[in-house]
Amino acid sequence: MNNLLLFNVDLLVRFTLLLIVFYYTFQYPREKRTALLLLVGFWILYGVDFFLSNPNLSDLHNHRLNRYSFVIESVIMLGLVLRFFLFLVRELPVANLTEYPLFWICCGLLIAHAGTVFLTPFMYYYNVWNNPYDFRTMVKIEHWVEIIKNCAFAIAMAYARRSTH
């Protein structure tokens, strides 16, 4: 049994939670509607992708990552983060950006997804028991951007905690 099922579940959970965050952050009904549509669309696509990537669900030893969902997640997140940055620049909702938790979350997301968007199409192929490909440098980059993302999330949480106390 491998642990890739957890990665697949994590993808769905994190995408849903982040989309909810964006849904409540966006101001205009059109953007909110788009966020909801993206969420529902992603769920459908994820479901189809999950079953197509793993035709034999009971075989957890050879369970594989979703083939397309990770790429789509990266592209959607990059789009949403850029839209949010545009909102920040145009409408100036906060006076001090560096103390705004969502800014740090978006920085983390942007770096993480920019660093992995070209790697995710291959994840389905190399995350197997007998990996024929050598993506060592890319995997290292993935780990580094993941660390940076977590640091950014930690800063965001620290500021959010400070603002609620």
Add this chain to the structure above:
Amino acid sequence: MPDAQRIDMTLQTANDGILIATIAMLLMAIFIIIFVAYYQQKQAQHQITVKELQERHRQELMAAMFRGQEAERRRLAQDLHDDIGTMLSVAKMTLNQLERHLERYSPERAQAQKTRQLLDDTLKNVRRISRDLVPTTLERFGLLAALEELVGNANNDLISVQLEWPEKFDMTAPALDVMLYRIVQELVNNAIRHAGATHITIRFFIHEKELRLAVLDDGRGFDIDEVIQSKQRGLGLRNIESRLSVVNGHVTFDVAPGRGSRIIVQIPLENPKLVALLT
């Protein structure tokens, strides 16, 4: 070239391509973050500057309005005193002369006396209005004397007004004196006329580089939201807030229907430039 080697080379080329693209994406992401942070800060700074300028402009406009109001009051008081007052005095003198030619105990003489009484009352009223419009005591002897006069006029058998003035209290600019006098005048007037208060205390004190004025009364209070929303009734209170906004002052209404009121005015004394606007 063997197949395995060719596959390896292809993979290596693909790997290099992805690596370069990823690095480019990361650099772009970092650039976007720096740009957003820098641009947003710059825009926010610009907006703060614009807001400050707008606030300054608004304060200047308000100050000009109050200066104009005072000048207009002065002109009106002068007209009342010099023109109408003088004419009424002349009319009274003429009536006195006329009265002397009338027979004692005649109905005409009684009529003339009644008219003279009316003229006396009107003259008193003209003087009072003129004094209310421009408190000459304030200009001549300062805020304390003017407030003592105000308190003296307000005190009677039914109403007791008390003024508490600290011993060591260097009063501020004359323009600020006028503002404080007008605020006290409005609050005391409201307490007597609207709240039906019988005991009013006017208290001045300095607290942490801030001038504070508290007007306390035992009247029937009022609903602040209702009064502020009412165009007519809330005019005086809004006027107080407008006056205070010129000097970055603040007023707190601790009021409720059915109980006495505590109205506290706070004026920071750190910025004489704002006070100078009133002059």
